[in-house]
Amino acid sequence: MKELQDHRTRVAEERRNETQEKLLLSGLILSSEKPVKDISIEEIYTYADTSRGTFYKYFSGTTGLFKVLGLNLANQIVDFLSPLKPTFTDPAVAVASMTRIGIRLAVNVPMLGKLLLQTEWPNIDKSTGILKDIEKDIKAGIKQGRFSDIPTDIGVGILVGSVKAAINAMLKNPPSKGYEDIVACQILMGLGVDAKSAKEISIMPLPKLPELPTTGIIGKVLLMTNSKRKSQLPNL
Numbered sequence: 001m002k003e004l005q006d007h008r009t010r011v012a013e014e015r016r017n018e019t020q021e022k023l024l025l026s027g028l029i030l031s032s033e034k035p036v037k038d039i040s041i042e043e044i045y046t047y048a049d050t051s052r053g054t055f056y057k058y059f060s061g062t063t064g065l066f067k068v069l070g071l072n073l074a075n076q077i078v079d080f081l082s083p084l085k086p087t088f089t090d091p092a093v094a095v096a097s098m099t100r101i102g103i104r105l106a107v108n109v110p111m112l113g114k115l116l117l118q119t120e121w122p123n124i125d126k127s128t129g130i131l132k133d134i135e136k137d138i139k140a141g142i143k144q145g146r147f148s149d150i151p152t153d154i155g156v157g158i159l160v161g162s163v164k165a166a167i168n169a170m171l172k173n174p175p176s177k178g179y180e181d182i183v184a185c186q187i188l189m190g191l192g193v194d195a196k197s198a199k200e201i202s203i204m205p206l207p208k209l210p211e212l213p214t215t216g217i218i219g220k221v222l223l224m225t226n227s228k229r230k231s232q233l234p235n236l
Contacts, residue, residue: 019048019050019054019058020058022048022049022050023044023045023048023050023054023055023058023059023065024065024068024069024072024217025048025220026043026044026045026047026048027039027044027062027065027066027069028069028115028217028220028221028224029047029224030043030044030047031066031114031115031118032111032114032115032221032224035118036062036066036118039062040062041055041061041062044062044065066118069217070116072216072217073115073116073217073218074116074130075130076213076216076217076218077102077105077116077130077218078130078133080212080213080218081098081101081102081105084097084098084101084207084209084210085097085098085133090146090201091137091138091140091141091144091146091147092141092146092147092188092191092193092197092198092201093201093204094137095134095137095138095141095159095184095187095188095191096184096185096187096188096198096201096202096204097204097206098133098137099159099162099163099180099183099184099187100180100181100183100184100202100206101206101207101209102163103163103166103167103170103180103183104180104206104209105209106167106171107167107170107171107174107180108209109212109221109222109225110171110225111221111224111225112218112221112225113167113170113171114171115221116167117164117167117168117171131156134156134159134160135152135156138152138155138156138159138191139152141155141191142155146192146193147191147192147193148191148192150191150192155191158187158190158191159187159191162183162186162187162190163183163187166179166180166183178203181202181203182202184201184202185198185199185201185202186198188201188202
């Protein structure tokens with residue numbers, strides 16, 4: 001009897017996860033077609049072939065859905081980029097390298113970049129791995145005297161705000177090659193690194209981006225980018 005009950009519990013959990021993923025994927029697809037603020041709850045649950053009541057079992061509204069979507073996407077990006085982070089002990093090198101790589105990733109896949117901006121990534125959310133990494137590097141830079149002695153949250157704000165602005169600008173009107181290097185340089189100077197060192201660090205060679213994952217949210221973004229079709233909801 002217990003084995004049968006456990007089986008039923010697992011099946012119910014799997015169904016709940018599948019339904020939530022269908023709703024998230026519906027939001028993802030719709031956000032590739034128009035701004036998040038213009039997407040209604042009805043559009044999402046209709047696209048997912050569920051009901052309004054089902055939607056509210058998982059999310060309180062579109063804001064909640066896109067927050068979860070952005071968080072999942074952010075953490076997947078962290079997992080993807082982490083192996084590329086330099087092993088240098090200089091926090092300035094780590095900040096500049098990951099800033100440049102992150103911007104290039106978002107701009108190389110425009111749909112991904114737009115989704116990141118619409119879901120407010122990178123955002124000041126304690127549950128995202130990216131924020132923890134940024135805070136760690138900022139704190140290390142301040143402790144080592146590499147950065148100015150400023151509150152950590154201000155340093156994080158300088159970096160996050162600059163990255164968002166850069167991605168937005170590059171998606172709207174692609175600038176000349178090396179724009180992300182200039183952005184990284186300005187971020188370092190904003191954190192207190194001298195101009196000469198900031199410029200040298202911001203043009204250091206970067207590792208080549210590996211192939212993007214074909215699973216999870218990033219995989220679905222690539223699928224939509226390649227097919228531009230939405231005849232059915234692929235499994236997450």
